[in-house]
Amino acid sequence: MADQDGGSGVIYDYEPEPSMDPEARRALVQQLLGPDAPQAWCELIEGLAILAHAHNNDISPLHCAPGELTVCAQPAWIAVPELERLEEIGFHVASDEEDFRSTRFGIS
Numbered sequence: 001m002a003d004q005d006g007g008s009g010v011i012y013d014y015e016p017e018p019s020m021d022p023e024a025r026r027a028l029v030q031q032l033l034g035p036d037a038p039q040a041w042c043e044l045i046e047g048l049a050i051l052a053h054a055h056n057n058d059i060s061p062l063h064c065a066p067g068e069l070t071v072c073a074q075p076a077w078i079a080v081p082e083l084e085r086l087e088e089i090g091f092h093v094a095s096d097e098e099d100f101r102s103t104r105f106g107i108s
Contacts, residue, residue: 019053026046029046
């Protein structure tokens with residue numbers, strides 16, 4: 001993501017850092033949910049944990065529609081490795097690039 005500074009023509013590149021070590025996050029999710037938790041539940045919580053630090057709606061962070069779950073989190077604030085992991089587990093950047101959508105976790 002690039003930002004211009006007040007029309008001066010100076011461009012600053014910004015690459016967000018991962019919010020947490022991926023293995024540590026997965027271990028915490030597994031500990032929270034227990035050893036017998038279904039994989040889909042673990043991945044849902046892992047995805048929400050990644051998205052939480054990039055939230056852009058404190059009041060209603062989730063929107064549910066038939067067949068789709070929307071998470072209000074700013075994609076530009078998430079590091080590339082975490083974006084790749086979100087894609088793997090079923091959270092995709094929405095076409096408006098203002099939030100994430102999942103049909104995996106929003107099946108009606």
